[in-house]
Amino acid sequence: MTQVAHPASASAAGTVTHAASSAQVQEAVRDAAARGDVLRVVGAGTWLHAGRPVRAASSLSVRALAGVVEYVPGDLTITAWAGTTLEDLDRVTAEHGQWLALDPFGLREGTLGATVATGSLGPLAASFGTPRDVVLGLQCVTGDGEIVHGGARVVKHVAGYDLVRLMTGAWGTLGVLTMLTLRLRARAPVDATYAVSVAAPLREWIPAYRAASVAPLATELLNGATAAALGVSNGTTALVRVSGNDEAVAAQEKALAQLGSVRPVSNDTWAALARRDPARPTAALRLSHRAARVADVWELATALARDVPDAVVHATLDRGIARVVLPRISEADLMTRLRPPTECARVCEVLPASLWQELAPSAVSDPLSQRVRAAFDPERRLNPGILGEA
Amino acid sequence: MSSAALERQLGSIVGARYVRSRAAELLVYESDGLPGYRKRPSLAVFPGTRDEVVAVVQLLARERVAFVPRGAGTGLSGGALADGVVLIGLNRLTRIIDLDPASRLAVVEPGVVNASLSRAAHVHGLHYAPDPSSQAACTIGGNVAENAGGPHCLKYGVTLNHVVAVNAVLPDGTVTSFGSADGEREGYDLLGAFVGSEGCFGVALDVTVRLTPNPRAVRTLLADFLSIDAAARATTATIAAGIVPAALEMMDAGTIRAVESSIYAAGYPIDAAAVLLIELDGLAAGLDRDVERVVAICEEAGARGVRVAQSEAQRVKLWQGRKKAFGAMGRIARHLFVQDAVVPRTQLPNVMASIAAIAERHGVRVCNVFHAGDGNLHPNIPYDGNDPSQRERVHAAMREIMQACIAVGGTVTGEHGIGLDKLGYMPLIFSQDSLNRMCRLRDAFDPHRLANPGKVVPVRSCREWHGFVGREASLGSAAAS
Numbered sequence: 001m002t003q004v005a006h007p008a009s010a011s012a013a014g015t016v017t018h019a020a021s022s023a024q025v026q027e028a029v030r031d032a033a034a035r036g037d038v039l040r041v042v043g044a045g046t047w048l049h050a051g052r053p054v055r056a057a058s059s060l061s062v063r064a065l066a067g068v069v070e071y072v073p074g075d076l077t078i079t080a081w082a083g084t085t086l087e088d089l090d091r092v093t094a095e096h097g098q099w100l101a102l103d104p105f106g107l108r109e110g111t112l113g114a115t116v117a118t119g120s121l122g123p124l125a126a127s128f129g130t131p132r133d134v135v136l137g138l139q140c141v142t143g144d145g146e147i148v149h150g151g152a153r154v155v156k157h158v159a160g161y162d163l164v165r166l167m168t169g170a171w172g173t174l175g176v177l178t179m180l181t182l183r184l185r186a187r188a189p190v191d192a193t194y195a196v197s198v199a200a201p202l203r204e205w206i207p208a209y210r211a212a213s214v215a216p217l218a219t220e221l222l223n224g225a226t227a228a229a230l231g232v233s234n235g236t237t238a239l240v241r242v243s244g245n246d247e248a249v250a251a252q253e254k255a256l257a258q259l260g261s262v263r264p265v266s267n268d269t270w271a272a273l274a275r276r277d278p279a280r281p282t283a284a285l286r287l288s289h290r291a292a293r294v295a296d297v298w299e300l301a302t303a304l305a306r307d308v309p310d311a312v313v314h315a316t317l318d319r320g321i322a323r324v325v326l327p328r329i330s331e332a333d334l335m336t337r338l339r340p341p342t343e344c345a346r347v348c349e350v351l352p353a354s355l356w357q358e359l360a361p362s363a364v365s366d367p368l369s370q371r372v373r374a375a376f377d378p379e380r381r382l383n384p385g386i387l388g389e390a
Numbered sequence: 391m392s393s394a395a396l397e398r399q400l401g402s403i404v405g406a407r408y409v410r411s412r413a414a415e416l417l418v419y420e421s422d423g424l425p426g427y428r429k430r431p432s433l434a435v436f437p438g439t440r441d442e443v444v445a446v447v448q449l450l451a452r453e454r455v456a457f458v459p460r461g462a463g464t465g466l467s468g469g470a471l472a473d474g475v476v477l478i479g480l481n482r483l484t485r486i487i488d489l490d491p492a493s494r495l496a497v498v499e500p501g502v503v504n505a506s507l508s509r510a511a512h513v514h515g516l517h518y519a520p521d522p523s524s525q526a527a528c529t530i531g532g533n534v535a536e537n538a539g540g541p542h543c544l545k546y547g548v549t550l551n552h553v554v555a556v557n558a559v560l561p562d563g564t565v566t567s568f569g570s571a572d573g574e575r576e577g578y579d580l581l582g583a584f585v586g587s588e589g590c591f592g593v594a595l596d597v598t599v600r601l602t603p604n605p606r607a608v609r610t611l612l613a614d615f616l617s618i619d620a621a622a623r624a625t626t627a628t629i630a631a632g633i634v635p636a637a638l639e640m641m642d643a644g645t646i647r648a649v650e651s652s653i654y655a656a657g658y659p660i661d662a663a664a665v666l667l668i669e670l671d672g673l674a675a676g677l678d679r680d681v682e683r684v685v686a687i688c689e690e691a692g693a694r695g696v697r698v699a700q701s702e703a704q705r706v707k708l709w710q711g712r713k714k715a716f717g718a719m720g721r722i723a724r725h726l727f728v729q730d731a732v733v734p735r736t737q738l739p740n741v742m743a744s745i746a747a748i749a750e751r752h753g754v755r756v757c758n759v760f761h762a763g764d765g766n767l768h769p770n771i772p773y774d775g776n777d778p779s780q781r782e783r784v785h786a787a788m789r790e791i792m793q794a795c796i797a798v799g800g801t802v803t804g805e806h807g808i809g810l811d812k813l814g815y816m817p818l819i820f821s822q823d824s825l826n827r828m829c830r831l832r833d834a835f836d837p838h839r840l841a842n843p844g845k846v847v848p849v850r851s852c853r854e855w856h857g858f859v860g861r862e863a864s865l866g867s868a869a870a871s
Contacts (some may be wrong), residue, residue, distance in 0.1 A: 074626050074736035075765075097632070119579075132582055133551050146823045154732040156548065156764045156804035158537045158586050159812070159819060160846060161828045165550070165582025174578070186632040213606065213673050245683070248676025288573030292492035297573075320493075320573060345573025363577030368566060371834035372578055376827065387577070 014057035016042070020064040022139060022147055022178040028060050029176065029381065030145040038384050041172040043083055043111030047118065049280050051353040052171075055385040062113055065178060068092055070153070077136060079153060079181040082113025098184045101128035105274050105323065113177040119169025122274060123218035123241070126318040132168045134183050140167055140175030143377025153181045166372070172383045173364075174376035188243035191217075193267050194253060195232040196240055197260040202295045205259065206317065209238070213255040216318075217241045220273065223302060223313035230272050232265050238317070239269060276312055278327040283334055284349040287342070288321040297322045297344050304337050331355060362388035391453050393432060396476075400435045403445045408436040408482075419477055422465045423524070424811055425725040425775055431458070431472035436479040440499070440595045446478060447593055448563035456840045459589045461501065461532030464524040466728050467809025469536065469588045469845055478593065480531050486510050487596055494601045495554065495571055500531025500594045504538075507599070516601035519546035522805070523713050531594050537586030539805030541637035541712070544763040545671075546602060548805065550585045555598040558584065560591070561836035571598040583831065588807050589842040591835040605636070605671035609681045610699040610708055613666040613688040614659045618642060618758075621664040622738040624691035625762040628668070629735070631687060633680050638763030639667040639712055642742075645719070645759040648772075649711040652718035656711025662694070666762065667712050715759040716770065722755075723772035727784055731792060733800035735765040744794040745769050752787040754780075766804035767795065793818070808846045816848055825851035 017039075019025040032039050040056040042048065043063055066083040073096040080089060087108035089100050104110065104120030114120075116138070121130040128134065137151030140163075150163025167174055198205050198221065209219070218241045222230070227237035238259075242252040256262045277284065287304075289297050298315050301322035305311035308326050315322035326334070331352050338346075338359050348360040364373065364387045373380065373389075391399075393411075401409045410416060411433050420428045437443045450457050458472035460479050483499035486507065490496070491514035498507060504525040508517040521540035522528055528538070534556065539548045546552075555569035569581035584591050615621040621640055628635065641649070646658045646665060658665050666688065670680050685696045699705040711718075719726050733741045742758070749756040749771075760768040769791055773780045792802050792815055802808075802815040816825060829852035833839070 072734060072736055074630060075734040076629065077734070097630075129547070129551060132579060133547065142827065146827070147821075148824045148827045149821070150824065152732070152801040152819070153799050154734055154765055154801055154804070156539060156543070156732045156761075156766045157801045158805055158807055159801050159803050160808065160816060160825075161590075161831050162537075162550075162583050162586050163824075163827065163831070165579045165585075166831070168582070169579055186630055186634075188632040213675070215673055244672075245676045245679045247679050248673060251673065251675030286574060290490070290493040290495060290572050292490065293572075345570065345575060347574050347576055360576075363575070366566075366577075368560070368564075368580065368834065369578050371837075372580070372583075372831065375830035375834045 014059065016059040016061050018061045018064050022141065025060065025062065025065065025141045025176050025178050026145055026147055029141050029143065032058065032381055033145060033379065038381050041117070041176050041383055043114035044085065044109050046106055046110045047114060050350045051356055053353065053356050053385045053388060054383055056383065060176065062176065062178065063111065069179060073098060076184045076186065077153060077155065077181055078184055079179060080112055081179055082111060082177040084112045085109050086112065086115065093184055097187045099187060100134070100182055101185050102131060102134055103270065103274060105277055107275060108271070112180055116168050116180055117170065117172045117177055123220040123270060123316055126219060126316055127217045128185065132165050135164050135168055135180055136183055137181035138164055138167055138177060139179040140177050142175045143379060143381045148175065151181065155183055171386045173373060173387060176382060188245075190246050190249045191241070191243040191267060192249050192253070193239060193241045193265050193269055194256050195227070195263045195265045196238040196256050197233055198236040198238055199260055202236070202298055206295055208259055209317070212259060214240065214242060214252045217243055218270070219317045221298065221315040221317055222273070223305070225310065226273070226276065226312050226314055229276065230269055232269060233263070239265070239273070241267070241270070273314065277325050278310070281325050281327045281350055282329045283351050284323070284325045286321050286323045286347045286349065287344040288319070288347070289344050291318060291320040294320045294322075300342055300344055357388060360388055362390070364389050396453065396455065397433055399449055400433065400446060403449065404435055404437045404442050408438065410434040419460070419463070419472065422463045422468060422470045423728070424466045424468050425727065426781070427468045427471055427810060429471040429473040431477035432474050434477040434479055436482050438482045440483070443478070443480070443483070443593055443595055444559045444563070444565055447559045447561065450476060451561060451563040451838070451840065454838055454840065456843045458842050459531070459535070459593045461529035461535070462503070462524070462527045464528040465532065465536060465809065466730065466806040467803070468811045469807050469809030469842070470532070471810060473844070475843065480593070481529065489514070491516060494603070495598055496601055497571075497596055497598045498530050499596055500529060500534070502530045504528050504530060504533060511601050512604070515604050517604055518599060519543070519552055519602040520549045523716060530597050530599065534585050534594055534597055535587065535589045536805070536807045539761070539766065541639050541761060544638055544761060545634050545636045550582065552600045553581065553585055553597060554600055556581060556584055557595045558592040559595060561838065561841040565595070569598070586807070587835070588809065588846050590832055590846055592841060607674035607677050608636070608669065608671045608705065609677060610705040611668040611670070611681065611684060611696055612658070612708055613668065613693045613696040614662045615664045615666070615693055616662065617692070618664045618742045619739045620692035621666050622742065622762065624666060624688045624693065625738065626735055627687045627691060628684055629763060631683060633670070633684060635668050635684070635763060636671040637667070637669040638761070640758065640760055640762035641665050641667070641712065641715065642758040644755060644757035645715050648718040648722055648757055649715055652714070652721055654711050654714040654718050656707050658711055667708060712759065719757055719770060719772050723774055725773050725775040727771045727773065727788060729767070729769045729771070729788055729791060730803045730806040731767045731795040731800055732804035733765045733767065733795050733798050737798040737800070738762065738765060741767065741794060741798060741800070745791055748787050748790045748794065752783045754783055754787050764804065765800070810845060813848045817851070822851060
């Protein structure tokens, strides 16, 4: 375990502790407790600029806690340390014709731990679910420095209370994730992506899409600017990924052609979409509602981005989620756009730090959530404030 | 409060006829689907509305009286047994509150029977995917409590993956909501914690579940093997080929013979060592190509033959044998111990061999019928529970089977839960620190330990357990210690 001065922090008081084992994470948490210090938990650091109101000068990095612990391809499960990057997992599993069906927006240099801790999802969530559906088991270090595990290394497991779901999306406030077991998928013989133009009004297009004989792995609606930037077309476009044997894929291509002009595009388009996010946008957020309301969600999302240069707007149709990334926008303009209440649920990914409290009120201030926090991190030592909690 | 006074007050909430206290009336609630345990509740109360459920729980919370929520009582872990505490029966709450085909969601009361939800959704071309074998009787509330599975969970996922929101009354009487049907909800995944908490975290008042489009085409295959090993190899190879069957079930010789000599006879080959029941579904295009591929995989693994159902009637018959296998075993002996464990898929051949050896050593007959695609085993032992020597041998064999599953990296339950029956195995798969943390999580939901006391986590694992929280709670937990 090494301690170095915080490279990115202006407040020189902060140090970064690098842990390379569960025992070192435990030691770092216990040391922090002994000092009365609080910790910001960091993986590859891709979330550091999200503006989240974390009150911690010292950081604990699990980036060095990396590597595959156990991988038996026939089991279609993999166990890896939390600091393992998604691209490393992609490489290891691809050798066996398998993949981890988690494709959060952003870089594949991001870590597994951060993906699970933030509950990040991407287009594949439409068919394979979010991290809560993919993580089978985990090990973590609680805020009071105990090593705890939940779940198992098998694909079905209901023994005991579900610590896995609880830790997933908890932003590290219940425990520092150290090791994860995930469900993998075998690659189908054919896996193809099509750009389908959405010429009709979305409200008419969606029912036709839902009635079509397609079973997509992912369907992501792109605004014209995003579609153009990815080189797939110039107007509103649905990027549809289908898989199976060649007969099944060919039939689905035909079915898609009923919905608009269809063009096969590279599967790399998905990675390009994930990387499309500007490095440090002013704001990124998701709007959502039940699936039948996705056209309303899309309208709100496009309105939110109107006249913002290079805004990225895309929607995971089958989950009723639209995502908006605003690269450069003044805080005043952002407030004007986000202040009016809407019927849609809103999840903020990135905001200016000064607006976080007002625009993203804490979702863990209820008594039960506070008791759950206290059960795992009684002193609120891990990522205090990251969920907007007082 | 005296028990007579409690009975009166409960009666004033739900109506006197919905409170039962006479021994003869309580007899039917002494067991669930697992033989071997008999626990009698002090009272049974049957609220008929959501408000009555809330009022009952609030009364019990106020009086610090422990309780056990119960659905249809089909559980297989003793989880719904109430040992001298109040039993809250939820089977009067059977309304489907809302069905939204456009968003593929349904809101149901906890007492809605699993299969009846699918029947109601059928007109919209939808169904509720988790399909435990007891689906004709078990309730959605019970499914949520146990995070129930079923054959088709291989492709479609278990209960957890299909529940999007729950309104619940916590054991302290607070009404709260978990999850959301209307978009993403931030904060801790308390819904995920609630699903599968075996009735320890509160009582569901309504459940919003995802409905799944009915597949456009279905093919059901029966592959016939002369060794379990070959059937296990075919299982692994099918999934590794990138084909995700809707279901992939294995039945061994003991199960095949039990089914074929019962009224559920499905035409399984009675001289086979194992059969695989494989279902492929999805779009019509390309489905028969996948069928050909699976047939080839089975043949490469050594299948003697593979039969594809040629009509819906044949398909239903093949499934009937599988779904009613437990019932068919009922003909063999008075009692049936239905076991549940999960092993890594690649360990199936090893574990099946271990199970056969253990059965032989203890002189018991094991019938295996299980979700091979998930590695989720159900080794079942028919026996006569009135014979103490048989009972002892069955329990000894079951313990060894569980240990064999744990030894290869498996776990002790994939879909039936811990309940009372598997408390003793918890320290074998979780460290003391992990168990203690589970106790603390339980205390966050239920500080007075009133809901389903003595289940899931052995009480002695809770470090700060003082041994006496309330008279009723300690009565219930005595069973676990």
